[in-house]
Structure formats: structure tokens, C-alpha cells
Amino acid sequence: MMWDSSVDPASGESRHLAPVETSVETAKNGAQTLVLRPDPEYFGTPGLTYPVTVDPTSPLAASTDTWVATHYPDSQSSSKELKSGTYDGGTNDQQGQARGVKGSLGQALHARQKT
Structure with a gap:
């Protein structure tokens, strides 16, 4: 994923998000290199605010907290937040996964929550 430094007041997230081919x-x-190929057209997006963050997807361990969202389809395992639900009536859904959480709280974090 990559995103610019703009902020959507409703979500607190960037207004300009895009996937990155990896x-x-x-x-x-035998040496391996992770190659990131950001779409060059993204950098011509009107209103794009620098700096831009390019964050590669990383494999998850079984004990990692993470979340994904409609506009962040890759794991956010390095995030300090654990998001769940929606801030805009369901257009953007967020789902969290907390390590070691079981029972009704764990089920709630797995569920797609719409308000």
C-alpha cells in the first residue's frame, strides 16, 4: 500500500491510497530482494500531499494484531491501532484481529460491523 500525507477528516486516514505491486x-x-513497483500515475494525482509512504505487505505470524479495511486491503500489522467497524455508513469497512482474543470479543473483532 501507499498513501500520501493528506488527512480525511471523517476517517483520519489519507485521502489518496493505492495498492503497490510487489x-x-x-x-x-540465492539472495532474494523484495521489489516494490508503485504506479507512476499515482504521483500525478491532483491534490497529492508529500511525503508519500510506500509500505510493503509483510507475512503475519499467528500472534500478530492487525486490521484490514476496504481501502487498506493489506495487513496493517505494524499499526498502533486496531480498527473495526465503519466511519461512513459502510462504504469503508474495517476488520480487526487481536492475537489471543477468543470468545465474544474475538468474534466481534472478526465480524464486519456496520453502524
Whole structure:
């Protein structure tokens, strides 16, 4: 994912989000490199506010807190927040996963919550 420094007052998130194509290239010696390919057209987005953050997706361990959302389809395991629900009537849904949480709270965090 990548996002600019603008802030949507309703969500507190960036107004300009975009996926980033990723791949892993392996050299002849076996060394691997994570390659990020941001779409160059994104940087021509009207109103784009710098700096822009490009954040690659990382694999999740079973004990990691994370969340995903309609506009953040990749894991946000490095986030200090654990989001769930919606801030705009359901256009953008957020789902959280807390490590080690079971029972009704865990089910609530897994559920798509709409208000």
C-alpha cells in the first residue's frame, strides 16, 4: 500500500491510497530482494500531499494484531491501532484481529460491523 500525507477528516486516514505491486526476485546466488513497483500515475494525482509512504505487505505470524479495511486491503500489522467497524455508513469497512482474543470479543473483532 501507499498513501500520501493528506488527512480525511471523517476517517483520519489519507485521502489518496493505492495498492503497490510487489514481487520477490531471486539472484543466481540465492539472495532474494523484495521489489516494490508503485504506479507512476499515482504521483500525478491532483491534490497529492508529500511525503508519500510506500509500505510493503509483510507475512503475519499467528500472534500478530492487525486490521484490514476496504481501502487498506493489506495487513496493517505494524499499526498502533486496531480498527473495526465503519466511519461512513459502510462504504469503508474495517476488520480487526487481536492475537489471543477468543470468545465474544474475538468474534466481534472478526465480524464486519456496520453502524
